[in-house]
Amino acid sequence: MTNHDGAAAVRPLTRAWVSRYLEVGERIVGTEALHGGITAEMRRLTIGTRGGGTRDLVLRSIVDPFYVGHAEDSMGREPGALTLLEGTDVPAPRLVAVDPTAAHCEYPSLLMTHLPGRTVLDDEGLEERVPLLARQLVAIHALRPSPRPWGPGRNPQPRPPKYVTLTTADTVVVPEGADPAAWAAAIDVIRKPAPPYEGRFLHRDFQPGNVLFDVPPARPADARITGVVDWAGTSWGPADLDVAHCSTNLALLHGPEWGPRFADAYEEAGGVLAAAASERLYWQVRDGLACSEEVHLVSRPWREAGRPELTTEAVAERLDAYVTSLMDALG
Structure with missing residues (x-):
């Protein structure tokens, strides 16, 4: 096997499990670690076909002990989302198999098809990509789920589970050197109950790191979205929450x-x-403050993806500026 990264090797039990879902005569001939994930190991598996060609699959394995404890929920949401998305205009992977409780694999794992394209995190071309991102998110929010199971052992539900926000006024981490008055005012915003909303189908982690693009080198203005990945947090809630994120x-x-x-x-x-405006502000501030607790986790994959200047400190400074600007806009 060609292994492009030592960390990409597929563990024995997981390899055997993946093999069950391959066509007769197919086998894993190469693996490559995919960087950018926070909660799981991601690998691209190159599959040798019986006719001598290849095709790619993606394997997600949750190995961190904290996230393993929540794997049954996240591994339950994603299959439901991927099944729903089949046949829609939203470009998403196709589900191949899932082992949410590690009954067959070393760790909870999900196997899906591989999509073309790449994540684009550069400043160049952002003016053209933002409208594409916005239109894609509008299309996601327009989906209307029909009854289907959204997790192991659950009865069919008319929609995915309700959104969850874990950040509280007491868990916010104020960046060093931040404007204390602005952050105190922002924290007061999320002390209030969530405003009423009309429910929508949410991706729940829609952001540039989970969107794949095809960007022609000679014509960056002709960029197009080829895929939206990481549906593990799929939820039902306010469109404002996805937009704020x-x-x-x-x-x-x-x-x-x-x-x-x-x-x-x-x-x-x-x-x-x-x-x-006050209701929009609530969701904007809530998501910004949620990021305060994990700036180091958010910034690490961005550096790995080619943005070395986005140190934890630099991202914390931008977060302070963003939260302050939100509160300034409130007047």
Whole structure:
């Protein structure tokens, strides 16, 4: 086997499990670690076909003890989402197999098809990509799930589970050197109950690191989205929450001004956000403050993907600027 990365080797039990889902005469002939994930190991598996060609699959394995404890939920949501997305205009992987409780593999694992394209995190071409991201998110929110199981042992439900937000006023981590008054005001925002909303089908981690693009080198303006991946957090909740999450990520990747610009692009694409500015602010602030607890986790895969300047400190500074700008806009 060609192994492009020592960390990419497939463990014996998992290899045997994957082999059960291959066609007669197929075998794993190569593996490659895919960087960028926070909660799981990702590998691209090159499969040798009986006719002498190859095809690719993607293997997700949850190995961190903390996330293993939540694997049955996340590994239950993603198959439901991928099944729903088949036959829609949303480009997503196709589910091949899932072992949510590690009954057959060393760790909870999910096997899916591989999509063409690559993540693009550079500043160059962002002006063209933001409207594409916005239109794609509008299309996701337009989905209307039919009853199907959304997790092991569950009865069919008309939609995925309700969204969860874990950040509280007491868990926010104020960056060093941040404006204390702005952050105190922001924390007060999330002390209030969540505003009412009309439920939508949410990706729950829609951001540039989970969107694949085809960008012609000679014509970057002709970029197109080829896939949306990582549906483990699929939820039911307010469109504002997905928009706020992508806004935060764009603000940290490219500068604080890109957060509001993405929200504007989402509305220009036909998306509907909360009518009241205070309600929009609630979701924007909530997602920004949630990021305060994991700046080091968020910034690491960005550096691995070719943005070495996005140190933990640099990202924390951008987060402070973004949260402060949100509170300034409130007046």
